[in-house]
Structures are given as structure tokens and as C-alpha cells.
Amino acid sequence: NSIILHPLMILILHDAKSMSWEIRLGYFLIEIFLILFDWIFNFALRPYFLAPYSGLFCGGPICRMITSRAAIMLKIALSTVITAHVPCVWFLFMRIHRQVTAGTGSLLLL
Numbered sequence: 001n002s003i004i005l006h007p008l009m010i011l012i013l014h015d016a017k018s019m020s021w022e023i024r025l026g027y028f029l030i031e032i033f034l035i036l037f038d039w040i041f042n043f044a045l046r047p048y049f050l051a052p053y054s055g056l057f058c059g060g061p062i063c064r065m066i067t068s069r070a071a072i073m074l075k076i077a078l079s080t081v082i083t084a085h086v087p088c089v090w091f092l093f094m095r096i097h098r099q100v101t102a103g104t105g106s107l108l109l110l
Helices: 005-015 021-044 061-065 069-083 086-100
Strands: 047-050 055-058
Touching: 005 021, 021 061, 021 086, 055 069
Parallel strands: none
Antiparallel strands: 047 055
């Protein structure tokens, strides 16, 4: 995904001139955060959840460098917060909502 699919989407967004720049920016940020998410969780940390138990095994190179279990849990929590693309999605939703409701006189204008 992070090598072929997401860069292809970025290229398509770069060439798509029919969208407004705000919508393209929102989609571009989502793609960047998805690439970061893939690299952090698939290569750097590689967490494995032990399903019936409340355990976690971390097998990535960053986990091998850190010896403290609490530090590993902190790194996984911070990487989740850093790569969360929820603000980008909300930015995109608000911009699309503003464009759809523009000029309608709706009470739901944001």
C-alpha cells in the first residue's frame, strides 16, 4: 500500500484540477498519514496482539532497541496518536459540507 497505492493516489490528486484546493489538501493529508501509519505499524513497531489474553508482543526494530515494556507501550500509544488521521478526515468533511450547503440558506452552515 505505502509503496504503490498511496503514492499513486497522491499523483492522481496532484493532477486533478477539477477539485478545489481545500478538498485536494484534505485527501492529500489523509494519504500522507496513511503512509506514515503503514510504515510505523508494519515496519518500525510491528505489534502483535495476543487475542484471548490482554497481552501485546512487539517485534519491530524499535521494540528490540527498547528494553522497558512501559516504554514500548508508550511508543505504541504515541505512534497511534501521531498517525491518527482523524483531524484530516474532519477537515475534509467540514470543507465538503461547506461547499455543498453554500448558498442554500440552511441552518446547518458551519
